[in-house]
Amino acid sequence: MWNRIAITLMFVAIGTPAFAECDPNDPVTGIPDLSYSTVVWNAGAGGTATLLVVPDGSGAPFTQARRPDGTLVNATIELTVADPCGPVANFSRNDIWLESAVGNFVACIGGTIADANTDASGLTRWTLPLSAGGSSMGPCVIVINGSPVYTMPTLDLHFNSPDLNGDYVVSLADIPVFSAAYYGTFTFAADLHADGQIDLADIPLLARSIGKACP
Ligand SMILES: [Ca+2]
Numbered sequence: 001m002w003n004r005i006a007i008t009l010m011f012v013a014i015g016t017p018a019f020a021e022c023d024p025n026d027p028v029t030g031i032p033d034l035s036y037s038t039v040v041w042n043a044g045a046g047g048t049a050t051l052l053v054v055p056d057g058s059g060a061p062f063t064q065a066r067r068p069d070g071t072l073v074n075a076t077i078e079l080t081v082a083d084p085c086g087p088v089a090n091f092s093r094n095d096i097w098l099e100s101a102v103g104n105f106v107a108c109i110g111g112t113i114a115d116a117n118t119d120a121s122g123l124t125r126w127t128l129p130l131s132a133g134g135s136s137m138g139p140c141v142i143v144i145n146g147s148p149v150y151t152m153p154t155l156d157l158h159f160n161s162p163d164l165n166g167d168y169v170v171s172l173a174d175i176p177v178f179s180a181a182y183y184g185t186f187t188f189a190a191d192l193h194a195d196g197q198i199d200l201a202d203i204p205l206l207a208r209s210i211g212k213a214c215p
């Protein structure tokens with residue numbers, strides 16, 4: 001499916017006019033231009049990373065994401081918001097968020113927004129835990145004011161959560177999903193201590209979060 005979307009997006013990108021330019025007589029005033037905004041995700045150089053999310057925000061910070069083999073990786077995302085005239089300072093964090101359309105990943109209201117408004121350099125980050133549930137093994141995109149920064153999926157950041165069924169709360173209803181993976185076929189969603197296997201190390205991450213819900 002992604003191939004199809006990528007091809008469509010490529011077509012749109014080709015049909016889009018060249019970068020807008022800064023007119024000193026009519027400067028752009030703080031309206032982000034996705035063509036000028038840039039993302040740095042150093043974790044991407046080493047492959048995929050998985051972040052544990054909990055609806056109440058008690059999951060892992062981005063500095064403690066995991067590689068598929070379980071080793072820790074700093075998956076901090078840095079976004080510089082810019083318009084054709086330069087960085088956009090103090091742009092509201094509420095208008096910048098992460099999305100993933102794959103799996104049953106769900107976000108609480110405002111649960112995936114950036115840590116802070118952009119600074120004087122237009123920079124903001126994601127380091128704090130998200131408030132979210134469900135899981136995703138697909139690409140994650142950064143969205144500014146409703147439009148993705150990337151025209152193609154490039155952040156291989158996956159999510160999983162003790163809210164396995166993605167209903168915004170960790171409850172007894174999540175346990176059958178976990179048990180099925182523990183005793184049966186491996187399921188990424190249940191690999192809460194993400195290391196490619198479901199074992200005793202995954203259980204505390206579910207047990208300690210029972211009752212946790214969106215704020
Ligand atoms: Ca749940």
Ligand SMILES: [Ca+2]
Nearest residue numbers: 191193195197
């Ligand atoms: Ca595990």
